[in-house]
Amino acid sequence: SMLTELFKKSRHTVVLTGAGMSTESGLPDFRSALDGMWNEVDPLQLASRDAMQYERNMFVRFYKQRIKKLKEASPHQGYYHLAEWERNGEIGSILTQNVDGFHQLAGSQNVAEMHGSLRVMYCDNCGEKSSSDGYLEDVLECQCGGFNRPGVVLFGEPLPLNAIHQAKVEAKKADLFIVLGSSLQVAPANVFPMEAKRNGAKLVIVNEEETDYDKVADLVIHDKIGNVLADLAEGKALSDKRK
Ligand code: APR
Numbered sequence: 001s002m003l004t005e006l007f008k009k010s011r012h013t014v015v016l017t018g019a020g021m022s023t024e025s026g027l028p029d030f031r032s033a034l035d036g037m038w039n040e041v042d043p044l045q046l047a048s049r050d051a052m053q054y055e056r057n058m059f060v061r062f063y064k065q066r067i068k069k070l071k072e073a074s075p076h077q078g079y080y081h082l083a084e085w086e087r088n089g090e091i092g093s094i095l096t097q098n099v100d101g102f103h104q105l106a107g108s109q110n111v112a113e114m115h116g117s118l119r120v121m122y123c124d125n126c127g128e129k130s131s132s133d134g135y136l137e138d139v140l141e142c143q144c145g146g147f148n149r150p151g152v153v154l155f156g157e158p159l160p161l162n163a164i165h166q167a168k169v170e171a172k173k174a175d176l177f178i179v180l181g182s183s184l185q186v187a188p189a190n191v192f193p194m195e196a197k198r199n200g201a202k203l204v205i206v207n208e209e210e211t212d213y214d215k216v217a218d219l220v221i222h223d224k225i226g227n228v229l230a231d232l233a234e235g236k237a238l239s240d241k242r243k
Contacts, residue, residue, distance in 0.1 A: 167189075
């Protein structure tokens, strides 16, 4: 397939993942028609600093539910392919908008978590960091008396500078930039595909639904990520054998 060819030719492949990477692990995405998570709750309401301050009970309930769901889910096979291709130097890095920590769980090392991580929580007063399992045991208060909040970037908060800097560096280095499962509606993540393209990279978008960037992509695959990564693994294996 064209994706196999592009992947084999590339010297520095960067992968940008969105919530669509985790739906086949049972975690709902944000904006898909019908089953997106935000159909029940309005994201601007709950995943925000305002909600943390003024709707504390709803905020805690929402994140407790998300942390619980996270612990019941696990990375699907596609995550393990990405980690294997990083180990053998075929993938340079992963930039993710996801907060589920699945890339690291599956063995990926070079991961920029641009929206933080639901795996940790930290005190909003003193910054003390701990596992977000505390949410499930209602450990919501830090020794200092501050509120333990999830380690994710809330609407209205700045993004982690180190992750964003890492993403910028990677988008410049990429000669192949593959988007997996993002509607590319949220900045700054949706800036990086264009950044890579401006620097001469080939842009591939793998997403079930159309995105605004399909028209500038070199290759668009409207299919399930699980299928695409399985095919890529098979295609690579076949062409490796042919060598
Ligand atoms: N295979 C391929 N594409 C999929 C799959 C799948 N199995 N499942 C879902 N998708 C696609 C959907 O069609 C959708 O376009 O993944 C995309 C997910 O887009 P969003 O739900 O908008 O998620 P994302 O792009 O990651 O959102 C970015 O917005 O709410 C904030 O901080 C939150 O990180 C999130 C950010």
